[in-house]
Every structure is written in C-alpha cells, then in structure tokens.
Amino acid sequence: MTTGGKVRTQALDAPAGAPVHALFGLSNEELSGALGEFGLLPYRIRQLETALYRNRISDLEAITPWPKDLRQKVASAGFRAGLPEIVQTFRSVDGTERYLIAGHDGQTVETVWMPEGDGGEDEDSDSPAPPEAAGGSAKKAWSRATICVSSQIGCAVNCQFCLTARLGIVRNLTAGEIAGQVAAVLKRQSAEPGRDRINLVFMGMGEPFLNYDAFMDAVRLLAGPMEIPESRMTVSTSGIVPGILRFAQEPVRPRLAISLNAPNDAVREGIMPITRKWPMAEVLDAVGQVRLRQRERVTFEYVLLAGVNDAPEHADELVRLVRRAQFPAKVNLIAWNPGPDVPFAMPAPEAVAAFQQRLREEGVAAFVRRPRGRDIYAACGQLKKTVALEPREGVQQWSK
Numbered sequence: 276m277t278t279g280g281k282v283r284t285q286a287l288d289a290p291a292g293a294p295v296h297a298l299f300g301l302s303n304e305e306l307s308g309a310l311g312e313f314g315l316l317p318y319r320i321r322q323l324e325t326a327l328y329r330n331r332i333s334d335l336e337a338i339t340p341w342p343k344d345l346r347q348k349v350a351s352a353g354f355r356a357g358l359p360e361i362v363q364t365f366r367s368v369d370g371t372e373r374y375l376i377a378g379h380d381g382q383t384v385e386t387v388w389m390p391e392g393d394g395g396e397d398e399d400s401d402s403p404a405p406p407e408a409a410g411g412s413a414k415k416a417w418s419r420a421t422i423c424v425s426s427q428i429g430c431a432v433n434c435q436f437c438l439t440a441r442l443g444i445v446r447n448l449t450a451g452e453i454a455g456q457v458a459a460v461l462k463r464q465s466a467e468p469g470r471d472r473i474n475l476v477f478m479g480m481g482e483p484f485l486n487y488d489a490f491m492d493a494v495r496l497l498a499g500p501m502e503i504p505e506s507r508m509t510v511s512t513s514g515i516v517p518g519i520l521r522f523a524q525e526p527v528r529p530r531l532a533i534s535l536n537a538p539n540d541a542v543r544e545g546i547m548p549i550t551r552k553w554p555m556a557e558v559l560d561a562v563g564q565v566r567l568r569q570r571e572r573v574t575f576e577y578v579l580l581a582g583v584n585d586a587p588e589h590a591d592e593l594v595r596l597v598r599r600a601q602f603p604a605k606v607n608l609i610a611w612n613p614g615p616d617v618p619f620a621m622p623a624p625e626a627v628a629a630f631q632q633r634l635r636e637e638g639v640a641a642f643v644r645r646p647r648g649r650d651i652y653a654a655c656g657q658l659k660k661t662v663a664l665e666p667r668e669g670v671q672q673w674s675k
C-alpha cells in the first residue's frame with residue numbers, strides 16, 4: 276500500500292544556479308574543513324553535529340544554538356542540512372514499512388523498517404533492554420525494531436535469487452546517504468537510540484564491501500554522533516575477501532554476516548557467481564581473521580531455495596562446514612521470497628523446519644528469519660525499485 280506523497284526528484288532545494296553542499300554525512304573534521312571560511316570554534320561544530328545527527332534537522336534554521344546571522348551566512352554560501360528525505364512509503368499488513376529515500380541527485384534508495392525485528396537474531400536475549408525502554412516505548416506499537424539499510428543503488432554481485440541484482444550497479448551511496456537512511460527512518464518513527472532498542476542490518480540493496488570506504492564512514496557516524504552501538508549493527512557480505520580482510524582491522528565495526536546460501540562451492544557457484552572469484556574456503560579464512568568480541572558469533576545467512584540447497588544432505592554438509600570454521604558461528608535460515616521472473620521455488624514450511632531441526636540436532640545454532648513485508652516487496656532479496664523492472668542497459672554485473 277502506498278502511503279507516501281509524490282516522489283520528488285531533488286532532495287535539496289537550492290537557489291537557482293547556486294551550488295549545494297550537504298552537511299549531513301560529514302565527520303567533525305570534515306565539517307570544520309567545509310565551513311572553514313566561517314572560522315567556527317570547535318563548540319560551534321559540536322552544536323552543528325548535535326543538530327544534524329541527534330536532532331536530525333532538515334533545515335539549518337533549526338540550529339537554534341547558532342546565532343541567526345551565522346545560520347543565514349552558512350545557508351547563503353550554499354550549505355544545507357542535507358538529511359535524506361523519505362519520498363514514498365509502502366506499508367505491509369505486518370507493520371513493516373518500505374521507503375524510497377531520495378539521495379542528493381534525486382536517485383532513490385530502499386530502506387526497510389521492521390518493528391519487532393525478523394526473528395533471525397538471538398542477540399537481544401543476551402542483553403537487557405535499556406532501562407528507559409519500557410517508559411520510552413510504552414505508547415509505541417513496537418518494543419524494538421530493525422532497520423534494513425542499503426549501501427548501493429542496485430548491485431553488481433548478481434546473486435541469481437535476488438531481485439536487486441536485476442538492476443545491476445547504478446551507483447555507490449555516500450556515507451551521508453547510508454547513515455541518512457537511518458536518520459530519516461528514526462525521525463519518521465520518533466525513535467531514539469538509547470531509549471529505544473534499534474538494530475541496524477546492512478542487508479538492503481547493494482554489497483557494502485564493494486562500497487567499503489563510504490560504508491565504514493557511515494558506520495563511524497552511526498556509532499559516533501548518532502549513538503547507535505556497533506554491537507547493534509550487522510553487515511552482510513556476499514564474500515568480498517579483500518573487504519573482509521580490511522574489516523578485520525577495524526577498531527569499530529558491526530557484527531559480521533556472510534551470505535552463504537550453500538554448503539559447498541558447486542551449489543554456491545550456481546546461485547552466486549562471485550564464488551568463482553572467491554571460493555568459500557578463502558572467504559572463511561578471511562572471516563577467521565576478524566577478532567570477535569566476547570560472545571560474538573559470525574552469522575551465516577542461508578536462503579533456502581526449494582530443490583537447490585534445501586535437501587537433508589545440504590544440512591549435513593552445512594553442519595560440517597560450521598564445525599570446521601575457525602570461529603563461533605550461527606545460521607540464519609530464510610525461506611526464499613518469491614519475485615517476478617526469478618526461476619526458483621519457495622521451500623515448504625515443513626522443509627524449512629526440517630532443515631533447521633537437522634542443524635540443531637547436530638548442535639548448530641540455527642534460527643529461522645520471519646519473512647517481513649512480503650506483500651510490499653520488502654523481504655530479503657526483494658529490495659528493488661519497483662519502477663525500472665528491466666536491467667538498465669550498460670550496467671555492470673558480476674559475471675565471473
């Protein structure tokens with residue numbers, strides 16, 4: 276169901292001909308540099324950071340700690356807050372909302388809000404709710420929520436079961452556009468990290484590790500001035516080995532999930548051509564370099580495709596793979612979500628349950644992620660602009 280207004284083509288309204296510079300997305304140092312001509316003292320920059328990242332202002336006029344003439348001077352020089360805007364909302368019968376959010380050039384990207392999460396994460400049972408959560412969320416219809424964030428418009432990885440892959444890669448998102456999705460959704464939902472239990476999953480459109488620098492800049496903004504603990508973020512990669520090795524060196528980083536989807540290279544190559552570039556053994560070796568926090572586990576995401584990777588022998592092989600891994604791991608099972616013209620079949624609920632049981636009987640932690648927002652194409656692997664159903668000519672896709 277569409278509940279939003281018209282789709283705008285411009286996120287920022289500039290005076291005709293004037294260059295526009297978005298401030299949202301810049302770090303403290305970058306803000307100082309960008310506004311260098313105004314000679315702002317550090318406390319002014321901190322006030323700006325609070326306004327952008329905590330108060331999520333969309334207009335510089337709202338930086339009330341700043342004198343009016345400063346706000347006007349900065350605006351006249353072509354600077355704008357630049358908070359990405361939700362331009363269209365689709366609401367599912369299950370409460371999930373899918374948004375189109377406009378970037379600086381008017382291109383839209385998809386972001387999903389899932390009240391109560393999707394059942395795939397067990398970490399919440401490890402950590403109590405923040406003390407204010409009960410009071411803060413008492414009037415809300417949700418006690419915790421997960422935001423699924425995109426890192427690119429389209430994707431080059433070409434997983435065969437994924438609708439986003441049909442777009443090819445259109446472009447990378449900037450750090451501001453990645454963190455801005457979160458800010459825009461928190462604003463819409465009147466949600467406050469710290470008071471409300473908000474998880475982020477970087478599992479929307481795109482491969483975060485093919486847009487590594489912008490993705491990690493966004494993580495630092497989210498974990499820093501936006502105050503979302505890194506332990507409440509999970510990034511999923513299709514297995515970009517150089518990205519995983521860089522990630523292993525990061526002092527501040529989300530939890531790691533590997534989009535595995537098969538227990539061996541032969542099956543995986545058929546559904547994820549990127550396996551030919553980085554076979555599973557190389558991916559798992561790279562994951563072994565990541566120093567996990569206490570009680571942290573790596574997640575193996577496993578989309579079940581009927582007749583492809585859901586047989587009992589696949590479960591047994593997956594058990595052996597998890598046992599061989601040099602790190603603690605758990606498995607999130609996802610029944611494939613149907614999409615137009617994607618040549619796979621959804622597994623029967625009994626097959627999903629049997630697969631999970633087989634893993635659990637062998638001592639592998641396995642969870643079934645609840646499908647969310649299927650009716651609005653918000654579920655896993657379905658994120659794709661609902662316009663532009665055909666692949667764009669000349670777009671890059673992973674072929675080898």
Ligand code: SF4
Pocket residue numbers: 430431432433434437438439440479480481482513656
């Ligand atoms: S599943 Fe993820 S990595 Fe694979 S094509 Fe889709 S968006 Fe890209």
